[in-house]
Amino acid sequence: MKGKGAAVVLLHGFLENATMWNSVADSLSKNNRVVCIDLLGHGQTACLGYVHTMESMAEAVAAVLTHLKIRKSVFIGHSLGGYVALAFAEKNPDNVKGLCLMNSTTRADNANRVELRNRAIEAVKTDYKSLVRLSVLNLFRPKNRALFKTEINVVKAEALKTPLQGYIAAQEGMKIRNDREVLLHFSPYKKMFILGKKDPVLDYNELLDQVKNTDVELVEFPDGHMSHIENKEELIIALKRFVK
Numbered sequence: 001m002k003g004k005g006a007a008v009v010l011l012h013g014f015l016e017n018a019t020m021w022n023s024v025a026d027s028l029s030k031n032n033r034v035v036c037i038d039l040l041g042h043g044q045t046a047c048l049g050y051v052h053t054m055e056s057m058a059e060a061v062a063a064v065l066t067h068l069k070i071r072k073s074v075f076i077g078h079s080l081g082g083y084v085a086l087a088f089a090e091k092n093p094d095n096v097k098g099l100c101l102m103n104s105t106t107r108a109d110n111a112n113r114v115e116l117r118n119r120a121i122e123a124v125k126t127d128y129k130s131l132v133r134l135s136v137l138n139l140f141r142p143k144n145r146a147l148f149k150t151e152i153n154v155v156k157a158e159a160l161k162t163p164l165q166g167y168i169a170a171q172e173g174m175k176i177r178n179d180r181e182v183l184l185h186f187s188p189y190k191k192m193f194i195l196g197k198k199d200p201v202l203d204y205n206e207l208l209d210q211v212k213n214t215d216v217e218l219v220e221f222p223d224g225h226m227s228h229i230e231n232k233e234e235l236i237i238a239l240k241r242f243v244k
Contacts, residue, residue: 003029007073008243010036011061011081014170015132015159017043024228027236032243037064039084041166052169054177058087074098074243079225080170086180093187100242102194103225105202106210108179117175121168132159141198141224151229184214192217192242194235199225
């Protein structure tokens with residue numbers, strides 16, 4: 001936690017941890033109280049079982065905020081962090097001042113995505129390191145993989161700190177998460193979608209469809225799933241404007 005002012009809660013993605021937000025947190029903390037939370041089975045937070053549902057992760061986030069005596073916050077969630085922010089917002093709408101989904105989606109997994117997660121869960125049990133390294137690489141736009149080689153190696157090293165149980169529990173939880181697209185249409189707080197046009201994980205047109213006929217602010221970048229690396233400066237500008 002750093003800075004003073006209105007609270008901003010940063011929630012990392014799958015195989016990431018609070019350190020992914022270092023540069024973002026430094027910028028936002030000049031005018032805000034920034035809280036970076038390690039989700040269940042990631043970073044400094046232990047596993048609580050073999051399935052970490054989005055609801056259980058959101059409950060853990062709520063417990064941290066209660067401990068810090070923070071009642072209302074702007075939430076910014078990257079990928080998995082976005083799913084957790086949605087689960088939190090569904091249960092605690094009065095505690096949400098703003099919601100930003102960054103390289104994330106409100107929709108549940110389709111059958112194809114569930115099958116991919118099932119295959120990953122089986123594969124990771126036999127060759128954890130190789131699968132994690134490949135998974136990280138595949139988050140970047142292909143042409144950026146050489147450009148951000150140093151940053152990618154850091155992301156891989158942090159990802160490999162995630163225990164096997166944390167990997168499987170998060171995959172199992174994401175696989176069964178609820179569709180929460182309705183929150184984009186009927187929630188009173190401000191909302192923002194940040195998406196990459198060449199995101200290898202999320203379908204660009206499907207993301208556009210989700211924000212159709214809503215008051216959600218849309219910020220589009222030309223690159224992949226890792227906007228905090230691939231489009232760092234532009235991302236920070238957009239987030240600073242959103243939390244202002």
